[in-house]
Amino acid sequence: MAxxxxxxxxxxxxxxxxxxxxxxxxxxxxxxLVTDVRQGKRFELQVDGEITDEVLAEIEKVAETLLSNPVIEDFEVHVEDRSVAEVAHEAGR
Amino acid sequence: MAxxxxxxxxxxxxxxxxxxxxxxxxxxxxxxLVTDVRQGKRFELQVDGEITDEVLAEIEKVAETLLSNPVIEDFEVHVEDRSVAEVAHEAGR
Incomplete structure (x- = not known):
């Protein structure tokens, strides 16, 4: 699963x-030490099978229509090997 | 600025x-094509000067005490060159 x-x-x-x-x-x-903070949202999407260009195109469309409001928000789509949960687990948290 | x-x-x-x-x-x-979705939060923190171990240690502490509830949430801290706004701008959005 990707x-x-x-x-x-x-x-x-x-x-x-x-x-x-x-x-x-x-x-x-x-x-x-921190001089500015911006808060946004993070969505982890599971996909069965491989990440093809078709899958990424569909997820770009999902990001544009359902996950963000393009008038006030920017979005970015990327493939990630590990979830936050996995990283936190490896860090012993 | 980092x-x-x-x-x-x-x-x-x-x-x-x-x-x-x-x-x-x-x-x-x-x-x-999507089989599961998890929604969380993303914080972009600006720091003046370089990212030292001291800075990262402070931000880990911030993440643990202010940005997350460790009972129900996992967190991950990482340095990122570009903001979502910059990526979206480069993608022509």
Whole structure:
């Protein structure tokens, strides 16, 4: 089984109140190295079989019509070997 | 300026109603290649200067305490050259 990731982020010119809330909380918690935060969404999609150009074209269409609002959000589609869960597991978390 | 990305996903054993809603909508929209969807969050953090081990250690701490709930979510920290906005721009979107 293959995994395709769609990342969706608010466009740079769009306000991002969630990101601003995180940024505001950081110094209160003693963290002072981060200068900006933007918050978006990550979708992990499972596909049976191989990732062909046809599969990627369909997922681009899914990202454009269902997973993002192209007026206010940018998206990116990429194939990823490991899920966040697998990476976290390997890191012993 | 450097960019560090924190991906946060619901743990595999945790129900994910948002992901299930997307999965349910796909066949209704004529998409039939995706067999599972999980929805999580993506944070793009800006850092002034270089990404040192100290910076990454602080961001791991931020991810653990502020950006994720370790009881129900896994997270992953990684350095990324380009933002989703830059990738989308290069793709002509």
């Amino acid at each position: 995994r395709v990731v769609v990342d969706v982020m608010p466009k740079p010119e769009i306000l991002d109140p969630q990101g601003k809330a995180v940024l505001g909380a950081l110094p209160r918690l003693g963290f002072d | 960019r560090v990305v924190v991906d946060v996903m619901p743990k595999p054993e945790i129900l994910d109603p948002q992901g299930k809603a997307v999965l349910g909508a796909l066949p209704r929209l004529g998409f039939d």
